[in-house]
Amino acid sequence: MNTHVTTSPAVGSTWDRPTPSRDFAAKHSPEDVSEWRRLTERVIEIATANGFNKAEVQRRAGMKEGTFSQWFAGTYIGRLEPFNRQMRNWLEAFEEGSSLAATIPQSPDYITTRIGREIFETLHWAQMTADMVMITIGAGMGKTAACRRYAATRPHVFHATISPHTRTVHGMLVELAAELDVRELNPAKLTRAIGAKLTRMGGGTLLIVDEAQNLVDDAINQLRHFMDIYQCGIALVGNEEVYSRFSKTNGGPSYAQLKRRIGKRLKRSKPHLEDIRAYISAWGIVAEDCVTFLTGVGQKGGALGQIEKTVKLAYMAAGTGPEAPEGRLGKPRRGGHAVSSVLDITASSEIRALHNEIQARAMTGADLSIVEMRIVTDRLRSIGSLVHLMEQELAVHRLGEAGREGRKALEDAATETLTHLTLDPEGKVIRPDFGGRG
Incomplete structure (x- = not known):
């Protein structure tokens, strides 16, 4: 008995380069057709790299199935520019999201604490x-x-x-x-x-x-x-x-x-100190100043969860993934900077870079797109979170400095008082001289 076996791929799973129809080429301007060719090439690259079929791409792009099929095949006779713009916005957002995700490290697997x-x-x-x-x-x-x-x-x-x-x-x-x-x-x-x-x-x-x-x-x-x-x-x-x-x-x-x-x-x-250190170690962070800073974060509300958020924000703002360069979070550096200094440098450099980018765009007279505005907003939010952490650390540092200065003032006052004690001829203390009226 012969059994029919289907060897053709599933519908919507192939990404052959489309050839536009004559009506498509005649209906639309050469600029729109050229933009369509460039966009379809990018769609094929992204879909092939990520294993997306056509149904998945049209769902992610927010385009109706029939419209996407005609647009991609080069047979759509209606206005082409709005759908080119829709696909361009999705491609830009997808690429930006992918690059951002690459800078954020994955949380450690479950560790025994x-x-x-x-x-x-x-x-x-x-x-x-x-x-x-x-x-x-x-x-x-x-x-x-x-x-x-x-x-x-x-x-x-x-x-x-x-x-x-x-x-x-x-x-x-x-x-x-x-x-x-x-x-x-x-x-x-x-x-x-x-x-x-x-x-x-x-x-x-x-x-x-x-x-x-x-x-x-x-x-x-x-x-x-x-x-x-x-x-x-x-x-x-x-x-x-x-x-x-x-x-x-x-x-x-x-x-x-x-x-x-x-x-x-x-x-x-409150968490055990050994649990905080084990969790920091699971992130691969070994620099002494970084470990000290994150240990302080872990002893506040949120404990290990706050350590995770702090590390991810730092990596994202630094623009690096888990393989951080020396002097950053991942690898020890002889006499390295404190985490607060790393965040300070990162925040200031991010603000300057953002200023330069917006200024350059303003000089050309071009407006920011919706996707670009969203990226700027995310970057500003990240910078704000890092600066907030720096302010918290600075407040703790100032409290510690004030405490040390207060203790020193008390010690100096006590020493001065002891040096002004009044003694009788036998060497016994008559009364302490506290600087009052005689």
Whole structure:
């Protein structure tokens, strides 16, 4: 039996260079046709390099499918200039976006930190003992990343994130059902359907409820029901509000039921110093002055998350990717500049470069396009963010200098006072001379 096998490529997946029709060439001006040829060449290059088919290109460019097909094939008889301009704007925006993305390094993969190990131990306790645990970790310290990692590497662990929209009992049940792959259209049967799934999986099941501070009390009580009836572990993960809610002494009988069932609590508002250093090292940053600066950033609100944003902003403003030149963030430099100096030089040079570019454009009388205005706005926003970081560091430096000067003034005053003590003939102090009236 012969089987017909199709060997032709899928529709819209080939990028042969188009040949314009006679009507197309006769209808449009030579300038528009020449611009069309140049644009189609760029479209073919970008689409081939990125694996885009024609449907993907027309979607990204925001052009209707029929219009794009005729424009690219060289058969469009309507006005050509508006569609040439639309494709030119998309190509410029795509190339600018690609060059910007190349300067921003990728965040490090998950790294094992001390707080991560503590979270793993707490989650493991809840899973093995079918107990309820509470994990309260400060923002930006990696609690969500640790929970995701644990769920990805352990069987029968399900990680659901609660938002203000899903804070109610039903909203939480919908999130849990999605994670457990439970399909039940009747809301009244949703609790029993989730319970049946937990029963089928047996012991050793853990439900991680992230952003638990958003849950109403009845939703947390529903989790207690799952733990009591179906013997599954529950992990409430969130911010300080979760901890303080169950630390009150006047929470009422329902709170007493919940507090009695919390078997283990993990609470930390500040990151471990070793975690900050490990995260900085994971970025490949080893210059001593850079490490010192980023360590200070990590000890503020946002912790590791603020380090990530600072490093990405610095790379973007410097115009370099992960392979930064010596003296920048990536490689040590003997007696190198402080990060603040690097940012200062970068900000000032960026402002001068931007001024020169705009001034040169103004001298020619040409206006900035929409894409160029967007690029200028992004560059100014990046410069503003870097200057804000510099101002924060300068404020901390000034406070430290003021403290040192104040301590020195007190020491000088004490020394001067001790040198003016009045002694009796036997060498004993009669009274200290504080400079008052005799």
